[in-house]
Amino acid sequence: MTIATSIDDTAVTRASGGDERAVIRVRDLSVTYEVEHPVRAVRDVSFDLIQGEILGLAGESGCGKTTLAYAINRLHKPPAVISSGSITFHDRSGTDIDLLGLDERSLEQFRWDKLSMVFQGAMNALNPVISIRAQLEDVLIAHRPRMRRAERRRLAGDVLDRVGVGRDRLASFPHELSGGMRQRVMIAMALLLEPQVMIMDEPTTALDVVVQREILREIVRLRDELDFAVIFITHDLPLLLEISDRIAVMLDGEIVELDTARRIHDEPRHPYTRKLLGSFPSLTGDRGSFIRTGAAIDDGASAASTDEGQDAR
Numbered sequence: 305m306t307i308a309t310s311i312d313d314t315a316v317t318r319a320s321g322g323d324e325r326a327v328i329r330v331r332d333l334s335v336t337y338e339v340e341h342p343v344r345a346v347r348d349v350s351f352d353l354i355q356g357e358i359l360g361l362a363g364e365s366g367c368g369k370t371t372l373a374y375a376i377n378r379l380h381k382p383p384a385v386i387s388s389g390s391i392t393f394h395d396r397s398g399t400d401i402d403l404l405g406l407d408e409r410s411l412e413q414f415r416w417d418k419l420s421m422v423f424q425g426a427m428n429a430l431n432p433v434i435s436i437r438a439q440l441e442d443v444l445i446a447h448r449p450r451m452r453r454a455e456r457r458r459l460a461g462d463v464l465d466r467v468g469v470g471r472d473r474l475a476s477f478p479h480e481l482s483g484g485m486r487q488r489v490m491i492a493m494a495l496l497l498e499p500q501v502m503i504m505d506e507p508t509t510a511l512d513v514v515v516q517r518e519i520l521r522e523i524v525r526l527r528d529e530l531d532f533a534v535i536f537i538t539h540d541l542p543l544l545l546e547i548s549d550r551i552a553v554m555l556d557g558e559i560v561e562l563d564t565a566r567r568i569h570d571e572p573r574h575p576y577t578r579k580l581l582g583s584f585p586s587l588t589g590d591r592g593s594f595i596r597t598g599a600a601i602d603d604g605a606s607a608a609s610t611d612e613g614q615d616a617r
């Protein structure tokens with residue numbers, strides 16, 4: 305990891321520019337569905353996504369998680385409208401990009417390249433009759449038009465190796481692969497251009513529990529290797545406690561609490577967070593089996609070794 309392994313509260317909550325390690329800075333963002341009775345699905349949401357962290361976004365169905373994810377990537381469609389706020393992306397080269405100011409062409413370049421997304425049903429978005437290789441290479445052709453064919457093939461193979469599918473499946477067609485394998489291919493595609501941020505909206509919800517855990521381990525390992533930041537969305541708070549560095553809790557379109565995973569678990573402040581925790585009675589003492597391999601953001605008191613120590617008990 306290239307970032308600090310501890311975070312102090314003042315750095316996170318500093319009211320002026322926010323955390324200086326932020327890769328995405330969302331401020332006072334509101335998204336409204338302009339229907340007959342307008343629904344403000346996201347209400348004045350502000351947070352920083354820190355380079356290299358896994359930020360979990362929790363909250364029950366309908367609270368606005370997907371609306372927020374789409375808005376950050378500007379993938380929202382009418383009747384959804386961003387009614388106020390700002391989203392700033394801090395590029396590796398040091399440039400701040402105003403995401404709400406990008407035109408459609410710039411957005412197309414931006415997506416996949418700097419920020420990619422994997423959705424619950426993403427695996428079904430693959431064309432069943434086009435080879436995995438061709439679909440991966442298409443992303444490279446669109447975003448790296450000058451790249452040579454041999455280089456494209458090598459990268460497509462490398463990225464499949466990375467996600468545990470293996471380059472020997474390059475010639476396969478999606479319909480020949482299981483759901484879990486296809487979702488891994490989508491993660492490979494999301495990683496292909498080495499984005500700084502990956503947004504994952506319930507990416508494993510449709511998969512069985514064993515496959516789901518394998519893929520989660522893979523995501524944590526890939527983050528450790530490649531140092532991208534992740535916004536990981538799910539209604540499953542216990543799952544987030546295992547994989548996240550920090551967790552934001554969303555209720556009725558607002559983020560009501562945002563803190564390190566450990567503090568969300570040990571000292572939840574908002575009644576709704578307590579309710580979410582309380583509704584999972586299996587979580588009594590420790591945080592269960594911890595699959596984080598390297599905590600990017602934590603509060604110093606909870607180094608990864610401590611967590612492993614708890615597992616052994």
Ligand SMILES: Nc1ncnc2c1ncn2[C@@H]1O[C@H](COP(=O)(O)OP(=O)(O)O)[C@@H](O)[C@H]1O
Nearest residue numbers: 337339343345364365366367368369370371372
């Ligand atoms: N197309 C739509 N038209 C009107 N309201 C919508 C539409 N899509 C979502 N909403 C509203 O936005 C709220 C948030 O939805 P969503 O972001 O999908 O929640 P989540 O992902 O947390 O389940 C919902 O409660 C719903 O009422």
Ligand SMILES: [Mg+2]
Nearest residue numbers: 369370371505
């Ligand atoms: Mg959703």
